[in-house]
Amino acid sequence: MFKSMVFVLRIAAAWLLAILVASAIWNEMPLLGRLDWLMTIVGMATMALVVAAALSHVGRVRLISGRNDKEALDNRQRRQVEIPFDAGEAFDLVDAAIRELPRVQDVESARDSLQVRAKVMRLEDYNAYPLGRWNPMRWFGVPQNRIQATVLPGRDSASVTLICEPETPAWSDWFLVDDGTNFENVEAITRAISRRVAERRQSEKSEAAQTAVEKELTVAKLSLLHAQVEPHFLYNTLASAQLLTRSDPARADEMLGHLIQYLRRSLPSADNELSTLGAELERALAYLEILKIRMGSRLSVQVDVPENLRATPLPPMVLQTLVENAIKHGLEPRTGGGTVWIRARRIDDVVTVTVADDGEGFNTKTSGTGIGLKNVRERLRLLYGASAALSVVANFPTGVAATLSVPPALPPPIEQDFRHV
Structure with a gap:
């Protein structure tokens, strides 16, 4: 009072x-x-x-x-608003909030200097003074306000300075009042900014929840894949080992040793940790060694993976899926068999792992359903985002080459999220 x-x-x-x-x-x-x-x-x-x-x-x-x-x-209102976005996003948000004001006009946006200026007409109800234009409170007053917003960039956020004032010189504040219109304008802009920030946060939470669900589904599929361990492959391997125990005990023992190595690498870990290229290569080689005993001279394997790349993080079973595709859809259908190549290289900040064969190629009769490759792409997307990719092209002169492109190390937040799924 x-x-x-x-x-x-x-x-x-x-x-x-x-x-x-x-x-x-x-x-x-x-x-x-x-x-x-x-x-x-x-x-x-x-x-x-x-x-x-x-x-x-x-x-x-x-x-x-x-x-x-x-x-x-006061006729002149000033607010300092912190926005947890970068300067560009904060500028777009402030510009949209100002443009939503009632009776706003002459909006000028300068993105390079991160400034927004505008004029706002006052409502007629507030300007209907007694005696109209003869009222002293309107002798040198202008029924219009102006807004100026300046975005100040920060490291991880931006600060916005809002100024709402009458379109009259400062000395006129001793004689004139604005009927609270500038207080209304600055509060309305502040509320609009808060609402848009809240909507953005809610959208990010929804996307994060959706991603978490997708990761859980992917890991569940992976666990199921581990639990299955190719029943037909396991059955055929044991049957072959049983037959070899009578004719060639040494080869039977070798086959069972590779099978044990393969099963050890195929069992899912308790904490769903990310695997490495070296560990996945051991699994794939154990699988291929078993097939070499079964297929004999029909299967040849060539591996070129530098030792310094074997610590590269890699999702479990991804390399195995590509190797199995090369055998099932490329070499097994061929009477003469063929060769499987596993090669890894680092180019700048990308590690490429290629599994190639000289088998049937893109033959519609042996191409399969594509579920395995789809699963690989989905897991790469969830773990690496746009930093990883899978390309499948024809090999020359025959066969198929599948190449994984992954970063040499996972960013800490992504790795942490994966381990908590």
């Missing part, structure tokens, strides 16, 4: 001083000085209208803000 009275008295004192100066000038005029009674009436009427307008401003500000402190009563 005290601050409200101080505000009204300040406006009244400014007008009283102006009226006294005008009266002194009036009295010095030769003819008009005799009509001092007229100046007295005009001055009293002016003071009455000024006090009424000031009280109206105080009442309206209290209605809008629920308080009557100096910050709320």
